[in-house]
Amino acid sequence: MRFRAFSFWMRVAASLALSVAICFSLGATDAGSRFNNLNHRLMCTCGCNELLGECNHVGCPDSPGELNELSAAIASGSNDQQILQGFAAKYGATVLAAPTTHGFDLVAWIAPFAVFAAALMGTILLIYRWGGLGGKRQAPADVATANPEPEEQERLDRIRRETGTDSGF
Amino acid sequence: MATFGSFCILIALVLAAYNLVAGAVALRLLATGRPVPISPERLADTARRAGIAGFVAVTGAAFALIWSVFSNDFSITYILEHSNRALPIPYKFAALWSGQEGSLLLWAWLLGTYGFVLRLLHKTDVRLYAYAGTILSGIQVFFLAVLVFAAPPFALLPGYAAGVTPVPADGNGLNPLLQYPEMVIHPPMLYLGYVGFSVPFAFALGALMMRYPGEKWIRTTRVWTMVTWLFLTCGIFLGMHWAYAVLGWGGYWGWDPVENASFMPWLTGTAFLHSVMMQERKGMMKSWNVWLIFSTFLLTLLGTLLTRAGLVSSVHAFAQSSIGTWFVVFMCIVLAVCIFTYVLQRGHLKTEHHMESLVSRESSFLFNNLVLLAACFVILWGTLFPILSEYVQGTKVTVGAPWYNRVAVPVGLFLVFLTGVGPLLPWRAASFKAIKRNFVLPIIALWATVIVCLALGVNPWKGGEFSSGTFYALVGFAVSAAVLTAIVAEFLRGAGVISRQTGRNLIAATWLLTRRNTRRYGGYLIHIGVVVVVVGLCGSAFNRSVESEMGLHSTLNIGPYTLEQVGATQDSNLNYNSEYAMLDVYKGSQRAKTLEFEGFQFYVVPIFKIVPLQMTPEKRVYLASQQPQTMVAIHSVPEWDLYVVYEGTNPDTGQPIIKAFLNPLVGWIWFGVAVIVFGTFVALVPSLTPATAALRVPAAKAVPMAPALKGGD
Numbered sequence: 001m002r003f004r005a006f007s008f009w010m011r012v013a014a015s016l017a018l019s020v021a022i023c024f025s026l027g028a029t030d031a032g033s034r035f036n037n038l039n040h041r042l043m044c045t046c047g048c049n050e051l052l053g054e055c056n057h058v059g060c061p062d063s064p065g066e067l068n069e070l071s072a073a074i075a076s077g078s079n080d081q082q083i084l085q086g087f088a089a090k091y092g093a094t095v096l097a098a099p100t101t102h103g104f105d106l107v108a109w110i111a112p113f114a115v116f117a118a119a120l121m122g123t124i125l126l127i128y129r130w131g132g133l134g135g136k137r138q139a140p141a142d143v144a145t146a147n148p149e150p151e152e153q154e155r156l157d158r159i160r161r162e163t164g165t166d167s168g169f
Numbered sequence: 170m171a172t173f174g175s176f177c178i179l180i181a182l183v184l185a186a187y188n189l190v191a192g193a194v195a196l197r198l199l200a201t202g203r204p205v206p207i208s209p210e211r212l213a214d215t216a217r218r219a220g221i222a223g224f225v226a227v228t229g230a231a232f233a234l235i236w237s238v239f240s241n242d243f244s245i246t247y248i249l250e251h252s253n254r255a256l257p258i259p260y261k262f263a264a265l266w267s268g269q270e271g272s273l274l275l276w277a278w279l280l281g282t283y284g285f286v287l288r289l290l291h292k293t294d295v296r297l298y299a300y301a302g303t304i305l306s307g308i309q310v311f312f313l314a315v316l317v318f319a320a321p322p323f324a325l326l327p328g329y330a331a332g333v334t335p336v337p338a339d340g341n342g343l344n345p346l347l348q349y350p351e352m353v354i355h356p357p358m359l360y361l362g363y364v365g366f367s368v369p370f371a372f373a374l375g376a377l378m379m380r381y382p383g384e385k386w387i388r389t390t391r392v393w394t395m396v397t398w399l400f401l402t403c404g405i406f407l408g409m410h411w412a413y414a415v416l417g418w419g420g421y422w423g424w425d426p427v428e429n430a431s432f433m434p435w436l437t438g439t440a441f442l443h444s445v446m447m448q449e450r451k452g453m454m455k456s457w458n459v460w461l462i463f464s465t466f467l468l469t470l471l472g473t474l475l476t477r478a479g480l481v482s483s484v485h486a487f488a489q490s491s492i493g494t495w496f497v498v499f500m501c502i503v504l505a506v507c508i509f510t511y512v513l514q515r516g517h518l519k520t521e522h523h524m525e526s527l528v529s530r531e532s533s534f535l536f537n538n539l540v541l542l543a544a545c546f547v548i549l550w551g552t553l554f555p556i557l558s559e560y561v562q563g564t565k566v567t568v569g570a571p572w573y574n575r576v577a578v579p580v581g582l583f584l585v586f587l588t589g590v591g592p593l594l595p596w597r598a599a600s601f602k603a604i605k606r607n608f609v610l611p612i613i614a615l616w617a618t619v620i621v622c623l624a625l626g627v628n629p630w631k632g633g634e635f636s637s638g639t640f641y642a643l644v645g646f647a648v649s650a651a652v653l654t655a656i657v658a659e660f661l662r663g664a665g666v667i668s669r670q671t672g673r674n675l676i677a678a679t680w681l682l683t684r685r686n687t688r689r690y691g692g693y694l695i696h697i698g699v700v701v702v703v704v705g706l707c708g709s710a711f712n713r714s715v716e717s718e719m720g721l722h723s724t725l726n727i728g729p730y731t732l733e734q735v736g737a738t739q740d741s742n743l744n745y746n747s748e749y750a751m752l753d754v755y756k757g758s759q760r761a762k763t764l765e766f767e768g769f770q771f772y773v774v775p776i777f778k779i780v781p782l783q784m785t786p787e788k789r790v791y792l793a794s795q796q797p798q799t800m801v802a803i804h805s806v807p808e809w810d811l812y813v814v815y816e817g818t819n820p821d822t823g824q825p826i827i828k829a830f831l832n833p834l835v836g837w838i839w840f841g842v843a844v845i846v847f848g849t850f851v852a853l854v855p856s857l858t859p860a861t862a863a864l865r866v867p868a869a870k871a872v873p874m875a876p877a878l879k880g881g882d
Contacts, residue, residue, distance in 0.1 A: 033634060043567055049425070050418060051570065093564050098572035099554070104562050108554050112547045112576050123539045127532055130453075 034074055039067060042087055043097050051097055066091075171245050171323040174233030178274075178323075181226035181281070182313035184219045185306045192216035192303030199296070200379070213299045217288050220302050223309065224285040231278040234271060234322055238264045243337045246324050247271060253340040253793040255743035259353045260343050266356040267347050269492070270322035275357070276473075277312040279364040284309065287368060297386065300375025301368070308367050311499050319492045342793025345745075349415050355407035359431055362401025363469040366434060368393045369441075370466035373459050377510050380517045387445045387458070392853060394445075394462075398438050399849045405431050406842045417799035417814045419714060419830040421838070424573045429552045430472030433545050437465040440541035447534050450596065455518035456511070457538070463507045468545075470500050475552070528604065533591035540584045547577050578641050582648060585703050588696050589652030592659060607655070614654035618647045627711075638710035645707035649700045656693050656700075663690075684857045691852025698848055701841030708809070708834025716828040718819050719750065728831040730811055731755040732784070737825045745798075749787035750815055750825045754804065763804060786815035786827065810835040 039053030046062040048055055055063040073083045087095050099105035195213035198205055238261045243249045252264045266272040284305045291298040369390040376386035413421035422428060441461040447454045474496040551568045559565045593607040622643050629640035660679055668678035683690040717725045719734040736751040754761040761782040770776050784802035804811040812830040819826055
C-alpha cells in the first residue's frame with residue numbers, strides 16, 4: 001500500500017518536473033516580446049550599470065542608439081544569438097547582462113548547480129552515515145570516542161558548574 | 170582636533186596591542202599552569218582594562234572627527250572631501266561613514282563598543298570572556314593599524330601648514346546619494362551587523378581554543394548573534410529601501426556586488442542560527458557550527474574588501490586603494506588561525522548523537538543549511554565570476570540580474586519551502602500519520618492559491634508565451650500560502666491546547682503560548698515575516714512603467730491612476746537647486762486620497778488627516794559637488810506603490826519628463842521586515858519559566874503543559 005502511494009507521488013513529481021521543463025523550453029516569439037526580452041539581456045553602456053531596457057536616464061548618450069540598433073537587428077531577421085554576438089563584438093562582452101553558454105562562460109552556469117548537487121549528495125551521505133536512512137550507524141567504539149575521557153569530562157562538568165548561567169546577558 | 174584624533178587612534182592601537190599580547194600570555198599561562206612571578210589572572214585583568222581604555226580612546230577619535238565636521242575644519246582632507254558648510258546637521262553625522270577613512274573609524278569604534286560591553290560582562294564567565302576579549306583585540310589591532318598606516322582620517326591637506334597655508338573656504342560636500350534620511354541609519358545598522366559577527370566569532374574561536382563545552386558558548390553567544398543578525402537584517406532592508414527611494418529605477422535590489430556582500434554573511438549567519446539548535450539539543454554539527462561562524466566573519470571581511478578595494482565595479486565601491494592588500498593579508502591570517510585551531514582541537518568537536526530518520530527536524534535543519542550555503546555560494550560565485558573570467562579569459566563579463574534570476578531565485582523558493590516544512594517535522598523521526606496530519610492543510614492552501622492566482626490572471630502562459638517571472642511569482646505565492654498556513658496551524662494547535670487547559674480565549678492562549686516558548690514562537694513569527702517579504706518580492710514580476718513628457722494639464726495613465734501635471738517649478742537653498750513637478754492624482758474619475766501627518770496628540774498619538782493626493786517628484790543638483798540627485802515621489806498602498814520619477818526636462822521644449830511605475834506589493838516587503846524585527850524581539854525575551862508561568866495561571870486551572878508544547882525550536 002505504502003509502495004503504491006510512494007509510486008503515485010513519484011509519478012506526480014515526475015509529471016510536474018516535466019511540465020516545468022516544457023514551460024521553460026517555451027519562448028517568446030513575436031517581435032515586440034523579442035525586443036523586450038533582448039533589451040533585458042543587454043546592458044546599457046553609458047556606465048549606469050542598468051539593463052538596456054531599464055536605463056532611465058534622460059539624455060543617456062547610449063541607450064537610444066542601442067535600442068534602435070536592436071530594433072533594426074530584429075527587423076533584419078537575425079536570430080537572438082546573432083544579435084547578442086553582434087552587440088558583444090561591437091561593445092565588448094560586458095554588454096551582455098549574463099555570461100554566454102559557450103567556453104569558459106559556461107562554467108558560470110554549471111558551477112552553482114554542480115556545487116548544489118555535490119552538497120546535496122554530501123548531505124544525504126552524511127544522513128546515511130548518521131543512520132538517518134537506515135544505514136550503518138557508527139560502531140559503539142566510535143561513539144565512545146565522542147565521549148570525553150574521565151578527566152576531560154570532569155573538566156567540562158566543572159566549567160558547566162562554574163558557569164551556571166545559561167545566557168550571556 | 171586633528172592632532173587629538175590622531176593621538177587617540179595611536180593610543181587605542183597601543184592599548185589594543187597590549188590587550189592582545191598580555192591577554193594571550195595570561196591565557197597561555199593559565200592553560201599551562203606554569204609558575205611565573207606575576208599572577209596570570211591579574212595580567213588578564215590588566216588586558217581587559219586596556220581593552221576598556223581602548224574603547225575610550227577610539228571614542229575620542231570618533232568624537233574628534235565629528236567635531237571636525239561640525240566645525241568645518243577643511244584643513245583635514247577627509248572633511249574637505251566629504252562635507253561642506255551648508256550640509257544639514259543629520260548629514261554631518263553621515264559624513265563619518267561616507268568615505269573610506271571615516272567608515273573604517275566607525276568600524277573600529279563599533280568594534281570597541283561591542284568589546285566594551287563584552288568586557289563589562291566578563292563575570293558571566295571570566296575565562297571564556299577573556300579569550301573572546303583577546304581575540305576581539307586582535308581584530309581591533311588590524312583596523313587601528315589600517316587607520317594609522319594606510320587610511321588616516323585626520324590627514325591634513327598636502328602641504329598644509331597651520332597659520333601659513335590658507336584653509337579652503339568650503340568643502341566638496343557629501344555625496345548626494347547619501348543625502349537621504351535612511352543614509353543616516355542604514356550604514357550604521359549594516360556596520361553593527363558586520364562588526365557584531367566579530368563577537369560570536371571571537372567566542373567560537375576562544376571556546377575552541379580552551380575546549381569549552383559546545384552548548385555553553387552557543388548559549389552565551391545566542392543573544393549576541395541574534396542582535397547582530399537583526400542589525401544586519403535591518404541594514405540590508407534599509408539599504409533596499411534607500412535604493413528604491415533614491416536611485417529612481419523603480420527597483421530595490423540590483424544584485425550589486427556590495428549588496429551581495431552584505432547578503433552573504435546574512436545567509437551564513439541565518440544558517441548558523443538554525444544549526445546551533447542541533448548542537449544545543451542533540452550535540453550534533455559541532456564542527457559545522459564552528460566553521461559557519463568562521464565563514465560568516467570572513468565574509469564580513471570579504472564584503473569590506475569588495476567595498477574598499479575596487480575589485481568589482483559597484484555603485485557603492487570607494488576609489489581603489491592599497492588597503493585591499495591589508496584586508497587580503499588579514500583574511501589569510503584569520504583563516505590560518507581558524508584552520509590551525511580547528512586541526513589542533515577537532516577531537517573536541519565529535520558528534521554525540523545520531524540521526525534517526527531522513528524525515529525529521531534534524532534533517533530539515535541539514536537541508537536548510539545546505540540551501541542557505543548553496544545560496545551563499547551562488548551569490549559569491551556571481552560576484553566574483555567577472556574577476557575570475559578576466560583572469561582566465563582576459564575579458565571581463567557582466568553577471569547581472571538575468572543570471573541571478575535564473576540561478577538564485579529557484580534556490581530562494583526552495584528555501585521558502587523549507588521554512589514551512591522544517592517546523593512541521595518533529596525531532597528524531599516523523600510517522601507517516603503525523604506527516605499526513607501536518608501537511609494536509611498546507612497542501613490544500615498551496616493548490617487553492619494556485620487556482621485563485623490563475624483565476625485572477627497570474628498565468629505564466631498568458632498570451633501563448635511563457636513568462637518565467639510570472640511562473641516564479643505563482644510558485645512564490647503558492648509556497649508562501651502553504652508556509653503561512655503551516656505556521657498559523659502550529660500556533661492554533663498549541664493555542665487550542667492552552668485554551669482547553671486554562672479556559673482562556675484563543676488570543677490570550679496564543680499570547681501565553683508564545684510567552685512559554687518565546688524562542689520557538691518568535692522564530693515562527695520571523696518565518697511569517699519572511700513569507701510576507703517573499704510575497705512582496707513576487708510582486709515585482711508585475712511591475713509596469715510608463716514615461717511621458719508632460720506639459721501643463723497633460724495627463725499620464727498607469728493602472729487605475731491618472732496623473733495630471735498642474736505645475737512645474739524650481740527652488741533653491743544653500744545646499745541644492747531643485748526642479749519639481751506637481752501632479753494631481755486621480756483614481757478613476759475621483760481624486761485619489763492619502764493620509765497626511767498633522768502632529769501628535771498627548772505628545773505620543775500621531776494624528777493624520779485625509780487629503781487629496783498630489784505627488785511632487787523632484788530633481789536636485791547639489792551646489793558643492795554639482796551632482797544631480799533624484800527624489801522619487803511614492804504613494805504606497807497595500808496593493809501597490811505608485812512611484813513617480815522626475816527624470817529631467819526636454820531641452821527642446823523645456824517640459825518635464827515624468828516616468829511612473831506601478832509596483833505591486835512593495836509595501837509587503839517593508840511590513841514583512843517589521844514582522845521579522847518583532848519576531849526577533851520576541852525570540853530574545855526569556856520564556857516564562859514553569860514557576861513564573863504558574864503564577865500567571867489561575868491555581869484551580871493550572872495543569873501540566875502538554876508534551877507537544879515542550880521544547881522544539
